[in-house]
Amino acid sequence: MSTRQEEATWTTLETFDVEVSSPSNRLYRNGRQQVEVTVKLRARNEDGRIVPLSEEQKRSVRLIDYNSGEVLPDIPASGTVATGWGTTSVRNEYEFFPGARDGMPGQIGPAEGYTFVVRYVQTVDAAPKRIGAQVRRDAQTVFKTNADNVQKSIEAVPERLPSFDERATSVEHGWESQRVVGDENDWDLRTVDYYFCGLSINGNRVKLREFTVRPASMFQWESTNPASEIFSFTGFGTPGSSMAQYNVPAAFSDRRHNPISMPSDGRGIVVLIRSNGIAQSSAGNVHKGACDVDARDEFGTDHPLRVSFKSSSNRNELVLTRR
Incomplete structure (x- = not known):
């Protein structure tokens, strides 16, 4: 009997478990953060012998809504879930929800006959969801860990996946300035300050992955x-970057500050530059209002912010607000 034929002859799923294999079964409902789910299977044939799943059978494994039996939709090409829940076999760049689970799945060797299939779920829903799985043995037969399928004795009750803000009761955006050019107490010309933008949740620092200022520069005259x-005027630096970005007319190009002398991993930087010698009337088309800040943290959550000069009479300080 060929290997292909042998692989197709299993009749019973002795093990069909769905387990959370990331550090926590929690996830932020931002459409990006993932919970890792491992489906563990072991099949036997009519003679009770362990039979490995074929590659086609392993590829057929899908995560399902445990209660309804419906297959969870695939994650869109954008990588972000916009409605409901989604699943993918691809691990993305965002960190798992912090935590440590007891009884996480151990590594079981091939000799014991188990097959492991790893999938990931993402959501924007607030309500928990029970996750099951299904596997297609052949064109006619699908096995499910589903509440309506108890007669097969293979149902699994996965961990619940709670919603976004149950623990995130305090979100703070840090805003610290440091003089990098000029005397510490000097408010005169040719001084440069860095404003570092960070994030903490319940007192724990969270890294920013993205930090974009739109437009990149704003101006204010005395x-x-x-x-x-x-x-x-201002520019900005993304987390960890050593080069600032600006949106200024050519006349201001030689006033820009680069490189960033104090790049900061996990924090964005707004660069405040004081200068003179260019009349407001000859500045050309420059942005004089506040700038929107699009920040995204290491868990994939967006933080819409706004940076502006402190007041119409104070061009020496910047303030950060939520928008």
């Missing part, structure tokens, strides 16, 4: 007088 030549 006064509203069109002849005023004393001004401040």
Whole structure:
């Protein structure tokens, strides 16, 4: 008998378990963070002999809604779930929800005849969901760990996947400035400050993965007088980057500050530059309002923020607010 024929002859799933294999069964409902789910199977034929699943059978394993038996939809090509729940076989770049679970699945060697299939779930739903699995033995037969399928004695009750904000009761965005060019107490020209933007949840620091300022630069002159030549403007640096980004006319190119002398892993940076010698009336098309900040943390959660000068009469300090 060929191996292909032999693999197709199993009749019983002795083991068909669905287990959470990431550090926690919790996940933020941001559509990006994942819970890792391991499906563990061991099949036997009519003679009671362990029979390995074929590659086609392993590829057929899908996660399902345990209660309804419906297959969870695949994650969109964007990698982000926009509605409901989704599943994928691809591990993305975002960290799992912190935690340590007792009784996590151990590594069982091939000699013991187990097959492991790893999938990931993501959601934007607030309610927990019970997750099951299904496997297709052949064109006619599908096995499910499903509440309506108890006669096969293979149902599994997976861990519940709670919602976004149950523990995240306190979210704070840090905003710390440091003088990098000029005297510490000098508010005059040619000084540069870095404003570091960080994040903490319940007092624990969380890294930012993305930090984009739109537009990249904003300007403010010392006064509203069109002849005023004393001004401040900004740029920004993404987490860990050593180069700042700007959106300024050519006349301001030599006023930009680069490279970033203090890149910060996990924090974005807004660069505040004070300068003079270019009249407001000849500045050209520059942005004079606040800038939107799109930040995303290591768990995949977006943080919409806004950066602006402290007031219309204070070009020497920046403030960060939520939008």
